[in-house]
Amino acid sequence: MNLTPYTWAVIIGVMTGFFSRLRMLRTDYRQYPTYLHGQVIHLSLGFIAAGLGAVAVPALLEKEYTAITFLSLAAQQFREVRNMERESLSKLDQMELVKRGPSYIEGIAMAFEGRNYLVILTAFLTSLTVVVGTWYLGILVGLVAIVITGVLQSGKNLGQITEVRPGELRMEEAGLYVDDIYLMNVGLKENRQRILDRGIGIIIEPKNVDSRITLANAGQRQAILHDASTILGVYRDTGEPSLTPISKRDLEDGRLGVLLLPEDRNEERAIRVVQKVPVLESAVRLPEEQPDRA
Known part of the structure; x- marks a missing residue:
């Protein structure tokens, strides 16, 4: 099966973007997201974000500038993800004996939104490298991006x-x-x-x-x-x-x-x-x- 360079770019870009989101999804002592349904929601959104980032490169190179519209719609959707996380955590916080507090909840919600943008960037860079270079160079760039996103998700303690x-x-x-x-x-x-x-x-x-x-x-x-x-x-x-x-x-x-x-x-x-x-x-x-x- 002969695949075009654009097809390879989209496939490899989606894969690296998705694995980037998978690496950033952790169930830790904060117990969120704990259950399978919460994890599925975030991984699904990560897959969508990876697809948007990977497809953007072929679209722009083919001068299909309307593709930028989809990126702006995605940004609006990910802001809704932030609102969803804030609302969910606020409701859960009412049942805690020692509450997280609004500042902590806002920080977690902001992190979930930001991680989707990191996924888009990872997929975009990988896809661009595959198109202008080679597929194995694109995979290398994707792996480096996955490592960098893992570092960026952790701040100071x-x-x-x-x-x-x-x-x-x-x-x-x-x-x-x-x-x-x-x-x-x-x-x-x-x-x-x-x-x-x-x-x-x-x-x-x-x-x-x-x-x-x-x-x-x-x-x-x-x-x-x-x-x-x-x-x-x-x-x-x-x-x-x-x-x-x-x-x-x-x-x-x-x-x-x-x-x-x-x-x-x-x-x-x-x-x-x-x-x-x-x-x-x-x-x-x-x-x-x-x-x-x-």
Whole structure:
């Protein structure tokens, strides 16, 4: 069977684009997408995105400029994917004992939209290489693009911008402290003892001004509590506000005091979990990179 160069370009472009999306689809501790139906939805959209990117090259080379219209329609459709993810995660968040929070949800929804654009770019570059070069060179470019997209999907984590260490939980009358950072008032003696017995105190110290401002973001702090509670479990139930993981800042130096109430009381593991919490895009601020203004 003799296939034209355009046909090879589309086939190889679709394959590399689809494998790129497959590599970026991971079911991790955030438990989304967990079930087969959610994975099928994202893989199907990835296949469509790969097809659009691969077909765009032959269409443009044949001066079929109306193909650009399909790319613009695809971009609109992928924005709807972002809205769908935001709505789904917001509904799921209502059932969580420790919520993700709007900032974390928006970051996940944005990532799902962005990954489809990476698929289009991977398929487009692969298809273009096959047309202007050879099929094996196109496969090589596709493999390199798959590796790059895998790198691009992972951002910074908290351990890269802060120092995370254990903190001492203590009570001063009804006040709960981790080291010298006040967390909250605990009224019932029973709950005070349960917190001291089951809780883990953590101090997060920012490395510079940028990370200090990132830690001040309420969405970033909620992401820390949610991820730690998801991985370690949470020792609480509904209707018990005193048994709630919490974080508070020291306003003088920007340190963050964190109280965790895990089912698995493992301090070393809790430190590692907090270090791996992703830095939310909405929380990133870079005041040190701004030029001085007169």
